[in-house]
Amino acid sequence: MIKMPSQTADIFKILSKGLFISSNSSGKATADLFEVIDSEGNFELLRNYFLNIGFVLEKGDQYYYFSRQETKQDLEKKIEKAYKWIDYVDFLKTFDTAFSAGLRFSISDILTKLKIDADLEGKLSAIGKDAKSWEDAVRNIIDDLVKDSFIELCNEISGEYKVLAAFKYIEDLIMTININTEEDAQ
DSSP: OOOOOTTHHHHHHHHTTTOOEETTOSSHHHHHHHHHHHSTTHHHHHHHHHHTTTOEEEEOSSEEEEEOOOOHHHHHHHHHHHHHHHHHHHHHHHHOTTOSTTOEEEHHHHHHHHTTOHHHHHHHHHHOTTOSSHHHHHHHHHHHHHHTTSEEEEETTTTEEEEOTTHHHHHHHHHHOOOOHHHHHO
């Protein structure tokens, strides 16, 4: 009989919510789960196990997530979410072109740059038009990315966040969008 890792239920609990398990998570429990999946033989074992219940364990660049066959309605929701992520990445890459896995930042860093960068302000205006203030708009973006496990708060006192390895998922998604401008021009 094949022995499953004792953390299988914990892995399922996180991934089944549509979240990611990243290698660079500050949370010891999440980082440990990454190591469990990444251990020799465990990825294939877990992948086969989860396939039996309709989930596909996928491996990204230093992160894991579930995928599965989607209904048309679920697919439409994911596409809407992807549009939002594209706007977020555009905004955050305007804030700092090096915005990617491992970067540490605070909301006050973004607010400071907003005061001197008209392009950044314009992008935030488009994304956060329902927010009461710039701070609320930025906080909403960061909260969404924290909720989706792309970013985590790593220091509550200083308000410092860390971009997790799973952020590469969004970057890769955006890079796969190929717009052929020559055909569009004809």
